[in-house]
Amino acid sequence: MTTTVSQDILPTGQSLDGARAEGERTYALDRAHVFHSWSAQEQISPMTILASEGSYVWDGTGNRLLDFSSQLVNTNVGHQHPKVVAAIQEQAAKLCTIAPQYANDARSEAARLIAERTPGDLNKVFFTNGGADANEHAVRMARLHTGRYKVLSRYRSYHGGTDTAINLTGDPRRWPNDYGNSGVVHFHGPFLYRSQFHAENEQQETERALEHLDQLIRLEGPNSIAAIVLESVPGTAGIMVPSPGYMAGVREICDRYGIVFIADEVMSGFGRTGKWFAIDHFDVVPDLITFAKGVNSGYVPLGGVAISEKIAATFANRPYPGGLTYSGHPLATAAAVATINAMEDERIVENASRIGAEILGPGLRGLADRHPSIGEVRGLGVFWAIELVADRATKEPLAPYGASSPAMNEVIAACRAGGLLPFANFNRIHAVPPCTVTEAEAREGLAILDTVLDIADAHRAS
Numbered sequence: 001m002t003t004t005v006s007q008d009i010l011p012t013g014q015s016l017d018g019a020r021a022e023g024e025r026t027y028a029l030d031r032a033h034v035f036h037s038w039s040a041q042e043q044i045s046p047m048t049i050l051a052s053e054g055s056y057v058w059d060g061t062g063n064r065l066l067d068f069s070s071q072l073v074n075t076n077v078g079h080q081h082p083k084v085v086a087a088i089q090e091q092a093a094k095l096c097t098i099a100p101q102y103a104n105d106a107r108s109e110a111a112r113l114i115a116e117r118t119p120g121d122l123n124k125v126f127f128t129n130g131g132a133d134a135n136e137h138a139v140r141m142a143r144l145h146t147g148r149y150k151v152l153s154r155y156r157s158y159h160g161g162t163d164t165a166i167n168l169t170g171d172p173r174r175w176p177n178d179y180g181n182s183g184v185v186h187f188h189g190p191f192l193y194r195s196q197f198h199a200e201n202e203q204q205e206t207e208r209a210l211e212h213l214d215q216l217i218r219l220e221g222p223n224s225i226a227a228i229v230l231e232s233v234p235g236t237a238g239i240m241v242p243s244p245g246y247m248a249g250v251r252e253i254c255d256r257y258g259i260v261f262i263a264d265e266v267m268s269g270f271g272r273t274g275k276w277f278a279i280d281h282f283d284v285v286p287d288l289i290t291f292a293k294g295v296n297s298g299y300v301p302l303g304g305v306a307i308s309e310k311i312a313a314t315f316a317n318r319p320y321p322g323g324l325t326y327s328g329h330p331l332a333t334a335a336a337v338a339t340i341n342a343m344e345d346e347r348i349v350e351n352a353s354r355i356g357a358e359i360l361g362p363g364l365r366g367l368a369d370r371h372p373s374i375g376e377v378r379g380l381g382v383f384w385a386i387e388l389v390a391d392r393a394t395k396e397p398l399a400p401y402g403a404s405s406p407a408m409n410e411v412i413a414a415c416r417a418g419g420l421l422p423f424a425n426f427n428r429i430h431a432v433p434p435c436t437v438t439e440a441e442a443r444e445g446l447a448i449l450d451t452v453l454d455i456a457d458a459h460r461a462s
Helices: 017-035 082-094 105-117 131-146 163-168 170-175 203-221 246-257 278-282 309-314 330-345 348-370 406-417 439-458
Strands: 049-053 057-058 064-067 122-127 150-154 184-187 223-230 258-262 288-291 303-307 374-380 383-391 422-423 428-431
Touching: 057 288, 064 439, 082 223, 082 330, 105 122, 105 288, 105 303, 105 330, 122 131, 131 150, 131 163, 131 223, 131 258, 131 278, 150 203, 163 170, 163 184, 170 278, 184 203, 203 223, 203 246, 223 246, 246 258, 246 278, 246 374, 303 406, 330 348, 348 374, 383 406, 406 422, 406 439, 428 439
Parallel strands: 150 184, 150 223, 223 258, 258 288
Antiparallel strands: 049 057, 057 064, 122 303, 288 303, 374 383, 383 428, 422 428
């Protein structure tokens, strides 16, 4: 989908000089007026983006960068996909907005397309504005369905920035927001590389992680627990693919104790792992699925909850006490319809699977063989993490948990200087290009990483 353009002309047709001047004004206004998320405001210098297309973005000076971040792992069909852009334009000409109590064709069709792809009987869809509020509403549904309050979620997870969602989150961003009154209890999930269970193999990791979860439930009181919330494959926290049998074991535990199983697919859904939903890798059907991001590649804010028949029946004759002004917004759902249809027609999910199996997976494992700063690579589809360490033997991370380091800052800066826009978190770089990434683009990214990782190697403990 990417076109070749003159170095003096952006994909928009705008001259580079004109775009640079506009970019300078944009940056000045940003610094004067925009309050950025997750940031100390005086310590940031946000990159200006002038244009984007396919797997690439152009920064404020006109440099083209291969987007190996998919922004926040959401541009699954790449930037400026013409079918999705056209659908938004057509919907805007037809019906820009309508209140959620009225049926509209874009929302109805989006719900149908999503329900066709969810596992089991998750055939109802409640639309939200994004992933955090999808998780908020999924927890509310579970609490009302069960009449219980506590919710369990794992450490090393991310579920959003709103009140319940940030308390569900199992990373340091929760700490300043956590007053211990949210009803959330955290547990350790499987992560063999940094096992909390002293496991020596995946089977032990699965067995011990499930035993830990079961014991926690029995100690907390099974009749007090409404839901377990798990990212099917944790994303921001490190792309730790659950060990075999773990998700099935969680399903069995939930069934045993009458607990609602919520699968958070906000980042891992809609092709990211090479299947429509990451939970499909484990042959497990949750009670609720939360989604956002890839459902329409983030072109217009959209999220939602896919609901099983059993939980939907709870609200058949009992009002659900929740809603949003923009639930199922026509522009957002029209973008979802176009995205899902494009993914189907262009075999984008299959492309993500093939690129992961044939290019990214083998390529990243090859990097690990050559670079002693790589402790582990792991992932599925176009959803991979590169764990950088100062010492392979001790697994000392190149940046401490919950923070960065001069070494990691050097690596990230070198990526950008080399033409790669990475997704980085703590001591990891995530290789998460669009699901539309071509073989040539994936190899381009791997080649840049190969060069950059020499810097990480130089920071190994002596």
